Structure formats: C-alpha cells, structure tokens
Amino acid sequence: MSLLLPLRALAEEKGIVRAWPAPVVAVAFAGRHFGFGLGDGTVRLIDIEAPDSVVTAPAHGGVVLALCPDVAGGFLSGGDDGRLCRIDPGGAVSEIATVPGRWIAAVDAAPATGRRLCAAGRDVLVFDAEGGEVTRLQGPAVIDGAAFDPRGRRVAAAHYGGVTVWSPRKRGWPSRLYAWQGAHLGVTWHPRSRFIVSALQEKALHAWRLSDGVHMQMPGYPAKPRSMAWADGGRALVTSGSEGVVSWRFTGRDGPMGGTASEAGWARGTPITRVAAHPLLPVVAAGAKDGFVALMPLDGNGYVPVLRPYGAAIEALAFSADGRWLAAGDAGGRAALVDLQP
Template identity: 30%
Template structure:
C-alpha cells in the first residue's frame, strides 16, 4: 500500500518546491492527471492503480488494476471515466468517484499495451499485439475491430480535435476512420517505430525510432524528413503548445527542433545539456516555454526553451525517472520513479 508524506522537505531550489510524496511498492509504470487536475492516477508495474488527490497526495482509491501488470492509464475528456489496459488482456473502465470497476473488456491479445481517448471522450481506442479496437466507452461496447496490422502496434493516438485514429507499427503510420475498416491513408517508411506524437495543431506528426532517428511528416502533403545522429533509439517525444518546438530524447542531451517556417530541415537544434545518463522522460508544459527533462540517474531538470543556456532548477530523486507529467493547469509536475516514488512538485517560474 502507498504511504503518504505531504509537504516533505524541498528537493528543489527555493523557486520550486515539492508538494507531496508517496511510495508505491514497485516501479511507476504510468501516471495520468484528470482533466481538471483534481486527481492523479498512478499505476505500478505489478498492477495496482492508486488515485491520489493531486494537491495533497491523499489516497482516494486503490484499484486492483490488472493481473501481471498495468501498462497504461488514461482519463476521458470530462474525467468521468478512467481507462486502463494491462498484461491480463483486459481493457478496464473505472468510476473514479467510487473506485468501482465499471466493466472489463477483452482487448484481443494476451497483453493490451496502449489506449487513447478521442477528444470528445466518448470513444476509446486500444491496441494489443497487431489488433486495434474501437470502443463506445459509455456503454462498454466494441464498435470496430480494424484489420490486423502487419506487425505489433507500437503506439496509437488521435489527430488533435478530430476523429482520425492513428496507429504506428513497423514500416508505417496508418490513419483510420471511426466509420469504416479500410485505412484513410498510410505513410510508409521502412523502419521500426517506437513512439509517435502529433503536433497540437495537427499539422505534423513525428516518430521516435529503433534505428536512433526521429522521422517527421507534414500531414497535409505527406512530405517527410528524418533527423539522425542520436546515440541510441528514441522513445521520448514532446511538442510545445504552439507546435513550434519538438523535444526528443535518445541521448543524455535533450534535443529540441524548431519546426516553424520551413521546418527543421537544415537547422541546428537546441541542445539541453545537463544529464549524465540517458533521457527517460521529457514534457513541455501545456502552455508556455518551460520543459522538464528526466533521466535514468534520477535527475529532473527544468528549462526555459526560449533561454536554454542554463537550467532553471534541477533535483535528484535517487532512482531512475520512469514517468513525468504536467498538471492540466501547469501548476504542478508529477514524477514517478523506478523505485516506486511518486511526487508532485511546483515548477519554477519561467524567467
């Protein structure tokens, strides 16, 4: 069971403070803020899900989660449903007010690894192996099972402010309608995709790849380019709120590309140097120019991407950082570690 230690000593400098700390029994595998920032849902790799008060760290509910492990969490748009998927092959919908399991649905494979809500919050997409399924999350009803992918689905997501569902697998990005089985479009590329991220305006989509590259498409035209030179595979991507900057991991340095104007081709990226080990998580705030980067030596660093020469503040949490997420209003940052620590901090002012 998690233990709570609210308002413990500050780990960050005077411009930023730790609000509360909790300790889970295992590696923090996923965390997700409710849309209003009231709750923070956290899953440990062994399966249990804890719903904390975002402001105080008090435990509202402890959910059984998934046998063998919970893979991912996500809230619908109004925060009335928390969805989870896991290694028991199930998709589960929870009532966050009561902590009750609303329904348990078959994900189509032994492991269900990914989920994604549409922007209205009434449709939930899930991925298990090569299977992509679409659910009516109000009734817990399967609406559609798309044709099997040619390889394991690495990531899924919705084009911003639309009902275009996107799936990433070896060799391609595929775009799907909610109304038919056939793809709307496919961007082909011979490579293994690990993660993908839409720009907030829906104009660009980027992937982090197994071959230590970042691939970048202009959605309207299908034109693409590639950024290389990373020392290892790229699993971390984050766009800022305007879609100008794309931050990437794949190194002990966070690399930020300027995608404005003609895009990043031929441009020199911003390099945020401060970590001794590989980046494991990074995230821009929802609005503004701050970005938080984290690494497997346990360090979290805050930067202003408009003034990137030196960090605003940094802290060492003693265990590799596995999860990092800004609250919806950017007032807090939630951090999860490989050792089971969960903490919520107030970020520095972006000066």
C-alpha cells in the same frame, strides 16, 4: 552524484514523495487527480486538493502498460493481462474490453468525440463513450503505439515499417500507410494535425507532412527517443534519447525539414529518459536515468532542480492542466508530486 547539483530541489520544499512497492511506469492527469500506473497492476490516485491521501485501484492482474485521461473524467488503462479498464475518480475499476492472449500496448481517449482506443497485437480497437466497440482496425504488423488526431477522428498506429493512419468514412475506415523502414515504437500528432512523427528503435524520429506526404528523417540520437512531447503551442517537439532535451522546431510549412535539432540540459553525463511539456509556458520537465528531474525553459537558459537523483530511471512525468503541479515516477517505485506555484 554530480557536484553541479545544488543542495536542494523543489520536491524537498514543496513536494510529497512516496515509496511504492512496484515501479511507476506511467502517470496522467485528469480533472483534479493524478493517476500513477504501477508494475503491480494498480493505479494510485492522488487528489491535488488532498495530496496527502492515496486511493489504490486494482486495475490489472499484471503490469500497467498504458495510462491516459478518460473522456469523462478518471483514467483509461491497459495492461499485460489484456484488459482495457476505466478507473473513475473514486478508484472504482470497470472493464471496457478484454483481448485474450494479448497485452494492451497503448491507450488513448478523445474528448472531442467521446471515443477511446487501445492497441493489442496487430489490432486497434475503437470504442464509444459508453464502451461499445465502434470498429476494429488491423495493421500490417504488431502495433507499439496508437493515438487519435486532435479532433478525435483519425487514428494513427506505429508498427514495423511505418505508421498507418485510418480515417472514418460512411462506408468504413480507409487506411494510408506512411512507410519508412525500421521498427516504429510510438507516434504523435502535431497539435494542429500538420504532421505525424514516429519514434524508431533505430535511434531516430521520422516525420510526415500530412498535406502532401513529404517525409523527413530526424536522426542523430545516441539512444532510443521513447518520450516525445509538443511544447510552446506545437512550435517545438521535445524528446528524450540524449543527455539533454532534444528540441525540433516545427515552425513554418516545412517544420524541421532541412534543419537540425537543438539540445539543452545539464552537463551531468546522464541520459534523459522522459520529457513533459508545460501546458501554458515554453518550459519542459525532464527526467533522467538516475532519477533526477528538472524544469528548464525551451531556450536552454538554465534549469531548476525538482527531484534529486535516487538511482532509478524516471519512467513517468506529467503536468496538471494548469501547469501548477508536476508528477514524476521512477523504476524504483518512487513517486513525487510537486507544487510549482511560487
């Protein structure tokens, strides 16, 4: 253990730490609940007003692969059993769709339109608020990540060879391919829909400016940047993939074009595996391969330890909507809920 770590962390003073029998692979916040998706197919719900109790929802027959807040409270989950499910705040599970023989690689929900989506194989399935199928979109290759734009209308999907964006029209969903060589594993929209950014297997990001299609390569990572989060109102994109939090500035018309990333963190020699952005402040939470979690300002001026190392990689991080609570989960089944209020 690094001697740079202080003797105590926030979770030991203002947190609840649990040990569950399967890896924590995802966490999300909805209403007043955190939902933790586990490798045993369950989603564990914790109410921040009663954080000592846990509700277990048996959502999937295999691993939970994707989890997000649903459009009307509760959570949307996808698993390797091919099921897209809704988990209500009380833990009741209802199936929205099943895709036989395939797994659900990504899910998303758009409160602005009441729509949900899931990615399965080469398809993105879009559903309305009642669970009815709106459309089925087929990409040019197997889809690894998919997301609605901030208005909940367009859909972006990451796959080998680039990102495809579909836009709803009266006579269908025309698509546009934003091409770049390599395996694209995830995609995120700028909060004001100015850019889309993908994460690549080839240890880089790639971004496109949507107004004119101009694109930019964002290389230099020692590992795959699997986790991305928009911080400071969309002025910065922070990512995993290095031993510090990598931050790309998206100010001005050109965003990071022609610029370089900055990196902030701790001198521990341990890669960061997960990042999350505070919803109100220019602060980032970062989790490391050895289970360490810390809070740090975007300017890189110091950090506050939240969770001490425990030997398993952090796989999930999420703030509550007001930024008071931080939830974390690791590959060893450890889950933490920490009150950040002074």
